[in-house]
């Protein structure tokens with residue numbers, strides 16, 4: 535039977551997935567979060583007609599012909615307005631952001647005025663009515679929707695939410711992703727591996743991807759290849775309310791590859807196992823209650839590439855974020871052999887060339903080699919059964935950074 539294609543696998547993973555629930559957070563902690571509801575302004579900004587410059591608030595008719603001497607009758611500062619009125623032949627000293635006094639219709643810039651003495655200035659240039667005045671509500675008015683639901687709170691959005699009177703904002707909860715690494719051979723990086731052991735690395739890269747996409751990670755550590763320990767960790771993920779459980783390793787067909795068996799015994803409804811992808815063929819996916827379960831292959835490169843292709847879109851969808859893989863067209867920098875029936879994600883370097891991007895595959899593609907993946911900035915995507923390709927032919931690349 536033909537293996538499930540990568541696109542069908544992704545469709546199944548995302549099927550019916552909705553953003554998780556909302557929570558309210560203080561603005562100071564909201565950078566990068568996604569708004570769960572629109573933000574309506576609680577105030578009008580500016581709240582009053584205000585000067586945009588330092589200078590003098592005057593009546594435009596009084597300075598139609600210059601130079602002209604005006605009597606300075608007071609000061610309007612940001613935070614303390616002048617309560618009187620600008621009448622014929624008078625001016626009020628004004629500063630940027632200060633309320634425009636009654637009667638004034640324009641601002642003479644400080645640079646266009648000469649101070650004669652404490653009570654008088656000479657206006658040197660005429661100014662049109664409304665010049666350098668910000669009208670009340672220029673930015674937004676009370677009740678306006680200033681930010682839409684789904685908006686990522688970037689710095690400008692944070693300042694706008696604050697200016698419109700919000701000290702806290704409703705955001706989509708960060709999706710919780712639980713990680714379990716399985717394998718008798720695995721030890722954490724701070725430990726000294728025994729003679730037949732290696733260091734568990736996959737959880738760090740996968741956790742990094744989750745965090746980059748706005749998720750939270752619950753690392754449940756390493757479980758040996760035994761049913762009871764593994765099952766207990768799966769239950770901890772459920773009890774913690776994880777939105778996604780990612781298992782690392784044990785996905786293939788070896789005697790110790792017990793991941794599917796444990797997940798099935800815990801009640802996972804299997805959606806698929808094995809897909810037409812290299813690396814990553816033994817990928818497992820299913821649902822356990824409301825928790826999506828993604829069983830990544832143990833080989834470190836397979837884990838991370840599958841996480842790029844499948845986990846990132848899932849975490850982003852749960853977190854209310856759009857996902858657009860960073861795909862580009864490039865020219866091959868070296869020939870490539872014909873492909874078999876699996877879509878191949880080939881570690882490569884992409885650099886700018888005279889006619890566009892040039893993508894050169896690394897000569898060694900073993901799915902255990904993290905040094906190659908870390909040196910690669912892109913994956914060349916080879917479709918199933920793609921014929922051999924010469925250097926210079928077009929190819930599609932997925933940028934990794």
Ligand SMILES: Nc1nc2c(c(=O)[nH]1)N[C@H]1C(S)=C(S)[C@@H](COP(=O)(O)OP(=O)(O)OC[C@H]3O[C@@H](n4cnc5c(N)ncnc54)[C@H](O)[C@@H]3O)O[C@H]1N2
Pocket residue numbers: 715716717719720732733734735736737782783784785786787788791813814815816830831832833834836901
């Ligand atoms: N007879 C077959 N053998 C294999 C097949 C197959 O179809 N038939 N598929 C191969 C492919 S493709 C892959 S990918 C691997 C994946 O197998 P598993 O998911 O069962 O992974 P493990 O056997 O547990 O581990 C493979 C490899 O990766 C190391 N590993 C595991 N977990 C971690 C971790 N958290 N951090 C770092 N390294 C890890 C583990 O020590 C092994 O060296 O199966 C092929 N075999």
Ligand code: MOO
Pocket residue numbers: 811812813814815816831833836901
């Ligand atoms: O599909 Mo495996 O992931 O080639 O190493």
